[in-house]
Amino acid sequence: MTAATATTADTFRPALHYSARNTWLNDPNGLIHHEGVYHLFYQSNPLGNVWGNMSWGHATSTDLLTWIEHPVAIACDDNEDIFSGSIVFDRHNTSGFGAGSVAPLVAIYTSAFKPGSAHEGIQAQSLAYSLDGGYTWTKHAANPVLNRGSAEFRDPKVIRYDGDAGSYWVMVAVEAADFQVVLYKSEDLKNWDLLSSFGPANATGGVWECPDLFPLPVDGDPDNLKWVLTVNLNPGGPNNGSAGQYFVGDFDGKTFTSATTVTQGLQDPARLAEYQWLDWGRDYYAAVSFSDAPDNRRLMIAWMNNWEYANQIPTSPWRSPMSLAREISLHTSDGNLRLMQQPAGDWAAQADPAKSFSLPETTISSATQLLDGAAGTVQRIDVTFTPGSAEEFGLILRGDGLHGTRVSIRPAEGSLIVDRRESGQTDFHESFSSIDTAPIQAMEGSYQLTVYVDSCSVEVFAQGGQATMTQLIFPADTSTNFAVYATGGTATVNHLHIAQFA
Template identity: 30%
Template sequence: AVLGLATAGIAAEDIVIADFEADNYGDWEVTGTAFGPGPARGTLPRQMVVTGYVGERLVNSYYDGDGSVGTLTSPPFTIERKYITFYVGGGAFAGRTCVNLLVDGRIVRTQTGQNSRPGGSERLVRHVWDVSGMIDKVARIQIVDQLKGPWGHITADHFVQSDERTGGTLRKEFAVDKRYLNLPVQNGAPKRRMRMVVGGQVVREFEIELAERLPDFWVFLDLTPFAGRKATIEVEGLLPGSHGLSQIQQADEILGSENLYREALRPQFHFTSRRGWNNDSNGLVFHNGLWHLYYQHNPYGVQWGNMHWGHAVSEDLMHWRELPIAIYPNRFDDWVFSGSAVVDVNNTSGFGKAGAPAIVAAYTSTGRGECVAHSNDGGMTFTDFEGNPVVRHAGRDPKVIWYGPGRHWVMALYDEEGGKRGIAFYTSRDLKAWEFASRIEGFFECPEIFELAVEGTGERRWVLHAADGDYLTGSFDGRVFTPDGGSGAAKQRFSHGNCFYASQTYNNVPAEDGRRVQIAWGRVEIPEMPFNQMMLFPVELALRRSGAGVRMCARPVREIERLWGQSGAWKEVEVSPGDNPIGAVQGELLHIRATLRPAGAAKCGFVVRGTEVAYDPAADKLTCLDKSASLSPVDGAIRLELLVDRTSIEIFANDGEVYMPMGIIPPANNKATRVLAQGGPVKIDTLEIHHLKSVWP
């Protein structure tokens, strides 16, 4: 049923002082260079993602980064309403990064941004000044950036005079009698702050681009925990006559899901969320026969924001079943950032029971610090530890592992202590009380640490890396990581593609399996869909010794063979320029494995749906689009393996010595595949091409 609505009374029409939707500042006075030539279209270069502003533009003094200063001052206006409402973000430094209300040249009200230490958030927050005692006074608004250095900038937007503190909040009470609350989204619409109140408590609160008319798509809020209860939906910033709230509907289905998983750009064998945005893989853990994939998730829009832990499970790493959100924010603006999960087999935390160990998640709370939460229902729901936060520091993204020789837990954390980027290690006996152990510099975000055998030897090495995947090998004693080659050792490149970021590997994989399985965020913008971004295909990691030292390799997990459909094979075929023995192969989902021997070719490889994957034997280089990697033949041949989906081509060369995941959206009408032989022939020692079946129901 469509919800009815009730509006808060509005005494007089609001007066917009400035909405900053033009491409210049108009009559506002500008000093310095910080504010640029005009309002910004959101996030500026090298800035964290800016959210919480209204419309398409805002004031943003990050124009030249945090090294510039300036002021922006409005023309005089008469105060005619009880309140002035506005949005502000950025630095929290009184008098230096702030918004001032000036009357008779004096500051009578002031408001800073929210951030004063590394990390933080570029979200603008709504504020209200009570100016009821200043009616008929002439005033000016002054936006100030007089600080250089970290958080030396201010963001501001949408200054309005109003007789309502809430700025036109619409609300509706309803009885929860369906599974989902379907919410209409229009991309680019003003972001509205929405909350759901049950039993007098705010149980959900987030920002959403609420559609006023025909939505681009629908997102949903799971009502299961509130079945049979009375609830109230509130939306800030809506004006009388708004259709935004009236379109919200309860239903037992997700509206618009008739073609779920069959959308034109839905990857068919990579995980994507049903609706909304995903980024980092989180909490990868194997438990009771299931591979759990938690992930950074905005359930209410297709851009970054509103961070929750989404959740999906699989029995085979191929076929994923999305489950309800696992960890919700503690409150608005205290988001659930990245982290990890472990199975506390020995019940060191006391969270579990005999024969039923708890899954314990460690995550960054943006409002509190590093937190832990436990699950006693197989990872479906989590309860926060009452002693949170367990670590306070400048940083985020805890990766927790069990260090067997010391019989203790290790937490690797991205750390910005002293303004330097690195990984800090903490230790604990019980997952609750943590002690600092050591720190290593030169890493940014999403740390990962694990041990691997070196193939074909009796050696083992520890691997340490952060979000970009570039890694060090070395030794680890449970407290200190010592790189091979000493403190000056250079990191090695892992991913040579254009979309790899923020990977994680699985904890608690059974010994009889023994693999180190990794899933990374595939940073691929997927346009005009009700979802955005993807996970890269699961890979098995290995260490191999080469002439250059120990190197990490990646291969698709063997379960890919479960998706094979129609297949073809070729052997001992010489291909001259212009020939194409695989011309009959047409498809958008492919697994290609080949051993190629340049036999005079200046370039060889494949062209898949218009995208060239080419090896240059003279340069010993493998290239796809603008990415390339060194590749040397083995016994005169190279081995290529390609996974082709609707929005990506993942390239593996010489059994994973080169890993090049590429985010690519090929032309919809081009499903052709051909062998590339340029400047001379190439010999195909072996070639197999498998059409792949979709993993979705």
């Protein structure tokens, strides 16, 4: 939920997702939990609702559900645009930016130097620091602190490494056009030494951006840790356009070694579906995780848009929301290591119990069944299907009669599908109208979906979060119907519960 209030001209303002009050946003930056507050910084255009004038916007939350927007945190100037990056709590004041007993927050960001500046045409890494918990920032006088002389060196994520190799800061950034993650180490955040590089590997259909590196226990076992490297790319996703992929392996303090690489070097287009994707939808990009989340939880947020049509989506005066915050974990599935994702935060407490809807077990036979009492615009849907003879079965969301966004399963193909061809406004860009798919297999003979529907989006978590699909939609405000359907035979709805948020 946002602090902004929707207006008549603001039909698509999300109720569950963060959006800026009246400006453009894209990549989440500097995600950190500090002194009981989650800080979401992000790429912002303070002067308009299309990309440009890149600065860091800022919002905070105590529960990952409701966000408060703050003034621009780090602004562009005549010398530089402020591209993506991260924030660390320098609790031991290794940087020297602290004052007395106050340890600083330090932002590590990409300076995209403008024409006429001393580093014109270069992207390099710079620092800013905050002594008031992240609300005001001072740029380091000796920026940039890491310059490779490259026009495509960006998006630093900095972590604190403590392991057999020692204790120091590690930066993962990208040489975007080379499909390469570069790793550096530092004792003080100011002086950096090259450690290693990773890539190209797996998906290379577009530039690499916004990497992240973190450990996760396998199947919840703290004695069995693996490292996860995430890399976003644009274009080149599994359903076209922007997307994020991940690799699972080991990190020894110097080198990341992947155990899940399918294609070494440039991608094999025929193997795109074999790569490990953070999300199979069109609208989940630049995903990065929070530093210092409580209880060592790994929490992630992404930009909910796609560069194919990002500047054209029909929202006003704002443009682009963020995804829900997700908690991610690493599990063994069919002998493979895979991420599982679930929405973070106590969403059940936000719903109106008086407006909930439940359906007794029902078998559908080659029909579409509108459900009285299930209509709504902002919902959480929990449903379990058992396949029968149907070729396809599923849900129609935000519907107008028989038209709407279809979330469905085709068992014979092993496919989860989101069809937004009749989802509402689609003609603002030629590539928006789409049928998108993700792989899915039955578990104990059934399929379980949790779907969050908001004013302009659908986020699908399938089979406990083994597969996710995130899609923007722009339905009419009168399109509120909800239906279940099956084609070519029968399917059983074993369980259906809808929680209403608005």
